Amino acid sequence: MDSEKDYSQFLLKLVVDSVVILLSWFGAYVLRFYVIPGGIGEPLRLFAPMSVLVLVLYLYFLNHNKLYRTGPNITWQTEIQLLLYSSVQVFLTLTVILYYLYGRRVSRLSIAIFMVIVTVLLIIERVIINRHLYKLRASGKRAKRVLLIGYGEGVTRYINEVISHPENGLHVVGQYNAHRHGDLRYVQFHGELEDVLATARPQIVVIGYPTAEREEEKRMISRCYDLIQRVMVIPDLPYSMIGSRIFDFHSIPVMQLNDVSITFFQRIGKRLYDFILTLVGTIAISPFLLLLAILVKVTSPGPVLYKQKRVTMDGKEFMMLKFRSMTDRPPGEEDGKWTTKDDPRVTPLGKFIRKTSLDELPQLFNVLKGDMSLIGPRPERPELVKKFVKEIPGYQLRHKVKAGITGWAQVNGYRGDTSLEGRIEYDLAYIKNWSFLLDFKIFILTFVRGFVNKNAY
Template sequence: MFSRFQRFYTSIKVAADVVMLTLAFVLAYVTRFEGPIPVVYGLPPLEETLLSLATVLIVFPVTYRQARLYATNRARTHIGEVFEVFKATIMATLIVVALTYFTRERYSRLMLAFFSGYAFVGVSTVRLVLREVLNEVRRRGFNLKSILVIGAGELGQRVIDTVESHKELGFRVVGVLSLRPEKVGQQVLGVPVLGHVKEVDAVLDSRPVDQVIIALPLEDQAAVKPLMEQLALRTVDVKVVPDLYQYVTLYGGLEEFGGLPIISLQGDPMTGWNMVAKRVFDILFSLVAIGVSAPVMLAVAIAVKLTSRGPVLYAQERMGMDGETFHILKFRTMRVDAEVTGAKMASKDDPRRTPIGTFLRKYSLDELPQFFNVLWGDMSLVGPRPERPVFIEEFKRQIPRYHLRHKVKAGITGWAQINGLRGQTSIQKRIEYDLYYIENWSLLMDLKILIRTALGGFLSKNAY
């Protein structure tokens, strides 16, 4: 039943794509040759237009098929679907350009550009509409893929909960098998425990099952080998949920190395082009910031020098990316002898401050020299605020996952800071905001944080 519906649904997608591609071609033709754009060389011959349409209606569906846009992928998101259509449309357009270049002397490049845009919008829209229709069908209980979960423990319960939370994907857990005989006949999150794991053959023979998901804890991994040998004799799809995700901390997941699947428990978000893009972003913006703030920095330097004895700048050791230390630059806001008795965190109404120090800290003007730290590569414009090594050991013992904030460069400003977490606010809360930033990083997010900072994100009652 499912395979028949799948073939029927695939044929609907192909037909819908052909209709939208034809409509996009007609709209592109009208836009180019019957719109306000001047036609210099006259209208193309009808034969050439029809040949171009035929080429499009062959190349585009074939390219979409190669991009697996006609394959069923229930886990693909709406945005993922649109992005895949975009990539396949660009590829198909390039193929059409190459074919027309080698087969005909002339064609309208502008019309082809219009067509590519119309095709992307039209096909994407139809795809999203079809997905919503199918999702509604699945929510009503039709066209469901049945799943048998092996494992009634916490991991198996997570699988059931995930499936039940995403009914629109079209999965349904029909039963559970357990290694614990006492659980047979009971229910796990409303799903019946049909039998012992050893009875998997009998259960599969007694009811239709599309997919088996093995969700056994690490201590029960000895049972997986004989289970896999049994399932290898069947055509049912088999998935394994490794009992390692409890140890996944930051940017973990499934990776592939030379065809070898590897589970990463802890990764680095700033690698490859991400690292290059962020570094270029930092260099460009720090150069602009230094140029714009140079008069302010000069005025602050003069004020610091005139109001207290000692150097204008203060270099303090901080810990940055991968635990490497560097010296952060700040305009001095405290007396030269402020730490003769040892390191101490700043506090409200701190008696060690210079006459102008309170003002500089309130408006974060003491942080301006850190743009040079960014330019040199010690810091980034946006990231977790760096702490002093003398305090970090204590934080690491008290706060789980504290060390993960050092997976990226420290920043002048950050997600925690624009949300008011400065000074003697909750370190635990700051870490939560820092890790959220690292896990959701993008250049757009950096830009938003910088804009909010410029609009007053550092004007916090906790700044002292």
């Protein structure tokens, strides 16, 4: 723990979690045997001792999944996902213990009721606690004192994030060894590091230098290595280096720059989610798809569907489907240009279906086939990919996951003729912070914010 404040935060969550778990256990007992019709009273002396086992199991898995770690680094999506993981782990462990190692049979319905109640209450409880801590940190009451050592783009980005997000509970007390490149909004410390630490009294020390100052950075890291304060280093890397993590390779510290934390089983889960939801949705709107196909066919000459090569995960090419919205062009006459406002190639019906995103609906079949996902970075043409890879750092990293019908960039307004750099930033943020909850959020936002977009020509 960094301080008494961290300990109190840990203790608060531990105590409230324990109360919620025990109330849920005995609440499930009452519901099963005294509220639900047909329940036969089960001796409380059987359920009371078992509450200790249930409490220990839950606290163990909550701690194992790092739900008692302090600090604002964990997102709400990740916290809910970890709570759900913990509940599944407790359920499986409890099932094994009760049905293979326990002498008496216990009502399965009561356990099911307990798992539902405790999971819902834990999520609600954590939301309430986190909102309380959010307000405390934003007010500065729980702010941690931060000393910056060095300068450069990484330090500047860090400062901007501290200022933009006061809920992180960080307060910069000054900057040291900035070589006349320091941020003048903060005290610029000079002299011996020990004297600066005694004066500034930081709880966190953040070190960052440009690449040209690597030797100076190494020297400062060496001097700060044995500090009692938490020490963090900002590597001189662009944000596009997604999924950076450090691990030991036979005692050699190695940093992996472009790791994607989506596991094999998560990919399977995402594929099942895509297939089932898309299959149900395609069947449900099939009459509407047929109507659109007829309208495309009768309003302009040419095929109903437009096929175009696009790039998806691992740089693989596939034929993406759309309802044709432009005048039919002979094969080989692709001009490789994005559609612009009042583009003469767009048909009258095409203008409407492009504006409302209805032209994208045939991509549901791309999802069923496995070329695309419902949620992910939008796919681009191979010739444009080759161009953007040379011009935009990190562009190729979009292909770490499957291309999607909609994505984080699109629901945040980056669609059509908008900033490509902004779109890439959102795409990489999606890959770096991926979770099932984030996919669900994007799915809902796609409908809430509507399909109509002013930049869709």
